Amino acid sequence: DAKTTQPNSMESNEEEPVHLPCNHSTISGTDYIHWYRQLPSQGPEYVIHGLTSNVNNRMASLAIAEDRKSSTLILHRATLRDAAVYYCILRGYNTNAGKSTFGDGTTLTVKP
Amino acid sequence: EAQVTQNPRYLITVTGKKLTVTCSQNMNHEYMSWYRQDPGLGLRQIYYSMNVEVTDKGDVPEGYKVSRKEKRNFPLILESPSPNQTSLYFCASSRSGQGHEQYFGPGTRLTVT
Numbered sequence: 699d700a701k702t703t704q705p706n707s708m709e710s711n712e713e714e715p716v717h718l719p720c721n722h723s724t725i726s727g728t729d730y731i732h733w734y735r736q737l738p739s740q741g742p743e744y745v746i747h748g749l750t751s752n753v754n755n756r757m758a759s760l761a762i763a764e765d766r767k768s769s770t771l772i773l774h775r776a777t778l779r780d781a782a783v784y785y786c787i788l789r790g791y792n793t794n795a796g797k798s799t800f801g802d803g804t805t806l807t808v809k810p
Numbered sequence: 811e812a813q814v815t816q817n818p819r820y821l822i823t824v825t826g827k828k829l830t831v832t833c834s835q836n837m838n839h840e841y842m843s844w845y846r847q848d849p850g851l852g853l854r855q856i857y858y859s860m861n862v863e864v865t866d867k868g869d870v871p872e873g874y875k876v877s878r879k880e881k882r883n884f885p886l887i888l889e890s891p892s893p894n895q896t897s898l899y900f901c902a903s904s905r906s907g908q909g910h911e912q913y914f915g916p917g918t919r920l921t922v923t
Contacts, residue, residue: 744912
């Protein structure tokens with residue numbers, strides 16, 4: 699299975715941008731890169747996903763490296779409500795289509 | 811409102827007493843999946859279903875059964891629960907098993923004594 703690697707934790711100040719990295723060196727050509735976050739005492743929540751091109755939505759931006767072996771989730775202005783565990787996973791059309799492997803994620807702390 | 815619902819939300823049971831956790835989605839999604847979450851171990855996939863009557867094992871399927879007889883429902887069955895199945899369980903659904911976002915339910919906290 700294609701695996702992802704993320705830093706265990708990161709800190710940010712409120713109102714500042716946050717760049718959360720994810721490495722996925724074994725990604726296959728049909729794997730989509732998905733980001734989810736989990737707030738305390740809640741289920742995971744979808745943030746954004748992409749295949750090759752950078753993506754923007756109301757929550758965040760996703761920057762994908764040209765070789766697709768890494769990606770970065772960008773929160774443009776962190777708020778206290780963005781404090782959560784952020785997961786980067788791969789979902790694709792390969793033989794393991796349907797499997798979703800969540801790693802440990804990155805715990806984001808936002809300081810006021 | 812588009813949602814994934816799980817029942818019950820909380821359950822305390824005893825070892826060996828069969829139980830079923832239900833999961834239902836109202837988005838006509840083909841794909842559904844079950845995860846468990848334990849402290850320090852993150853989210854681990856138990857079983858998933860790509861469509862009706864199509865199910866497959868995730869990373870930790872031992873001790874669990876699932877069925878997908880209709881599109882909207884994907885129950886998780888513990889035939890003989892054991893204390894090591896005490897966990898927080900999440901159901902999720904998505905339009906497909908590949909390039910679409912997953913929607914997660916609110917979770918079921920199960921305690922097996």
